[in-house]
Amino acid sequence: MAKEPGNLSDFRETALNEWSKLIQGYFPEERSNQLLVEPDDRTPDVVAVDWGAYPVRIRECLQSLPKSYRLLGWSTPQGDIGRADFQEEYFEWRVVRDATGKIRRVEMTTEFPEYWGILAAHHPVETLRLVARFAGEPSVSPRAVYGKVDPFHPDVTPEKRKAGFVETMRTFGGNAPWSPYNNGQKAICFMTQGANTMYALIALVAKAAFPYGAEDSETGELRRLSGPEAIAGTRQSAQACRNSDPTVVGATIGLAWDGRLFALDDPIGIYISSVQNERLLQPDGSPVPLEWFDFQRGSRPSGSEGLERSQRLVFEVPPGMGFVVGDLIDSDTDQRIEFGGQIADLVTLVVYLRVSERNAVQTQPEQVPMPTVVPCEQDPGCTYIISRNEEFEESQRNLLAGTPVNILDRTGNPIS
C-alpha cells in the first residue's frame, strides 16, 4: 500500500486503496525495466533531484523578470489566472494583500489535485475542515467546495462527490477554479495548473527512464543525453525550458545510463526542500528568520534522519512587528516584495528517487541522433505566453481606465 504524500494520514483504508491503485495505474504497462513502480530492497539509496520553484520559462519568454512577476500574479475577480495558466513548476501560490495593496501573506502548495480528489470523495467532513483551516474560517459551505453535489446526501456516491469537487475546485482551460477556496480569493488548497499533477510527474519519469545517448558533435563520443536534449530528440512527456521537467528528465536518464534500478520514493510527492529566508531583509536590514515560514502538510526531518516532505508553505510576518511582507527587501535584487513570484523565487522543490547501485542491470545505450535544442527564448511556446501577457497588460490598462473588458465567466466568455 502506497503511503500518502508527505506521510500524511488523512485517508482511511478505502481512500488509501484507491490512492495506491491510482499510482499503479499511472505507470505505463510497457515501461523501462529499470523503473520500478515502487522502491524495494534493491533500491536502498536516495537521490534528490531539486529545482527552483519560480517558473523560469515565463521570464525567458518575456525577457524580463519584472514582467514575469506581474503575469504570474495575474489576478481577477474570478480568481488567479496567472496561477492557473503559468505557475507550472509543480508549485503554486496565492497572495493576500492588505487594504493598501501590500503583501501580507503568501500561501504556497505542492499538493496534487488527485490526492484531494480522493480525499473529497471519501472524507467530506475532513475535506471541508481542511479547506476551512486553509481559508482561516470556522467553516465553509459544502456548496463552495462540492458545487451542486451535496456531499452528505445519503444517495451520493464517492464518485459523485469527486465529480462535484473536481468541477468546483479544479481548473479548466486555463481559467481559475470556480471556487474561491481554490482560486486564490479565499484560499489555495492544492495545485490546479494543468501540468501540476501526479500523473504528469510519473509520466515524466516513465518516459525518461531509458539510457538515451547520442554522439557528441564536438568530441565524437557517445554520451548520455541531457534533459533538454532528450526533450528535443526523444519522446518525452515534458515541457522544455522549465526548471522541473528538463532537470527530472536529465536525472532519470542519468540513472538509466548508469545501469541502476530506480523508483519514485514512497511516498510520492513534490516536496518543499528549502527556502532562502536569509535573502529577505527586514526594514532594519536583518535577515528574515526561517521561523516566519511555516512548513505544513508533510513530515519534517529530525536531526540527521529523515527527509523534508512538506507540501505547503505559508509566509507572513508575525503580528506586532509593525511591518508586513510587502515591506521586506529581496537582497538578491534590492527590490521590495511586491509579487508572490518573488517569494516563489526563494523556494527549492525536490522529488526523491530510490536507486540501486550502478550497473545493477545490463543496459545498452539507446542511441539517437544528437538533437538540436532550441534556445528557450526562441521556444515555440513563447508565442502563447507573449500573447497572454499582452492580454494581461491590456486588461490592467482597462482596469485602470475603469473598463474591465477582460474578465471571463466560467466558460471563458468575457463578462460584458
Next chain:
Amino acid sequence: MSGPTAPANAPTDRLQDGIYFRHGKTPGQCYRLLLLNVDPGTTPNDARAAIIAVWQTLQDLSRGVARDLQPTRPSDPKISVPVASLTCLLGFGARLFNPDLHVPRLMDPALRPWELVALRRPGAPFPNLPWALEEHQKPGETDLAIQFIAETELAVNLAVVEVWKLIVDRGLPLKIVTFHGGFARLDGRSWIDFHDGVNNMEAGEERRSAIEAVIADPPWMEGGTYMGFFRLAVDLASWRLLPREHQEILVGRDKLTGCPLEKVNRGPDGELVPVTPVGCPVSGTEPGSLRPEDREVPRVGDTLVGASHIHRSNHNRGAPNTDANNRIFRQGYEFLESPREGELSLGLNFVSFQRDLRRLKNSLRLPDWLGDVNFGGQVSPKPGEPAPIKLISAITGGFYAVPPKEEPFPGAEIM
C-alpha cells in the same frame, strides 16, 4: 553585393575576451583584477571619456603598444612590448549604478540588472562562507573591474601600470582602489593538492550556454555575462590534519589520480574505504587520462559521496542551459602572499562567469549544495565520518556585469 564575410572560425558570440570557453583556448598563467572607482562629482560625460581612454590604452597594449615607448624622434625604432597573449575584460559593479554614491548620477539606476547587487552586507556573504578575519579583508566591490590575463607576470603587471600612468598623466577621474593577483598551477591542482576544475564543462557550446546572457533583461546585457569574484583564503593547516581518506570523501575524488569516488565502503574495523570506478584512471595519474564519465561524474546514491564538494557544487549534474542546474564556468587562479611578518596567506581567486548571477548565489546558498557546509561533507556526520571543516573564508569578493563587446568600450551604450 554582399559585404565582407567573417572568417569561418570567427566567434558568433559577443562575449568579451578573457573568458576562455572556446575550443583550443586556455587561459594564460597570470591573473590581475584591477578595481577602480570613479571620482566623486564626476559627470557622466567625463566618466565615459575616462573609460574610453583606459580601454583604448589597453587595446593598444594588447597589441604590444605602450604609450611611453612610442617613437618621438625620427630615428626611433618601433618598440613592441611583450604582452604574452594579454586579454582585458571590463565589468561594471553595482556601485556604478548607485545614485547615492555618485552625484551627479553616472547611470540610470533602472539600468542596473536586478541581480547585480552589493555583496558586502551585515553578516556573512553566504550561509557557510564567512568573511576572513577583518584585518585580512580587502576591497572587492568597485565601480569598475578590469581583468587581465596573460602568460607572463610582466604582461599583467604592465597592464595595471599602464592604467595608472594614464590616470596620472591625463588627470582622469578614476581612482585605483586595489588589485588582486594570482597564478595558474600547471599541474591542474589546487593548494589542497586535489585536481581542480576537472568537471568544468566541455569547451565550446556547453560552456557558452552557461556563460552567455541570452535574454534582454536588461537589454544592454544581452550577449554579455556576469562575473563572480571571491578571493578565498584556504585554511591549509586544518586541511592537512585530515587523513587522506577524509580529504577524499570531502572532495569526492581520489587525491592522486583525480578519479571520482563511487562509494565509500567500511573496512573490517569500520574504517572508511573510498572506492573509485573500475577502469579509472585509464593510464597515468593526470586528469588528462580520465574518461569523460570520470570527469563529469554521474549522480551517486552513496550518502557520503553525494555530500562531497564535487557533488554539492554541481548537485543535479544537468544541462548547463537549464537554470535549475546552476552551472557556472570557473576560471580560478591561486594566490600566495604574506599579509604581515610571520604570516602566510594562500588560497584561490575564485572567478566564475555565468549567464545569471543567481546560479552562483544559489550554489552557495542552497542546502544540499554548498549552502549548509563550508566546503563539502555531511552536515551531521556519524562517528568516524569526516566532520564538517571550515576550510575557506572570503578575503574579499564582488559581482560584476560584463557587457558584450562594443565600441568604443563594452557597455558604452548605457553611459
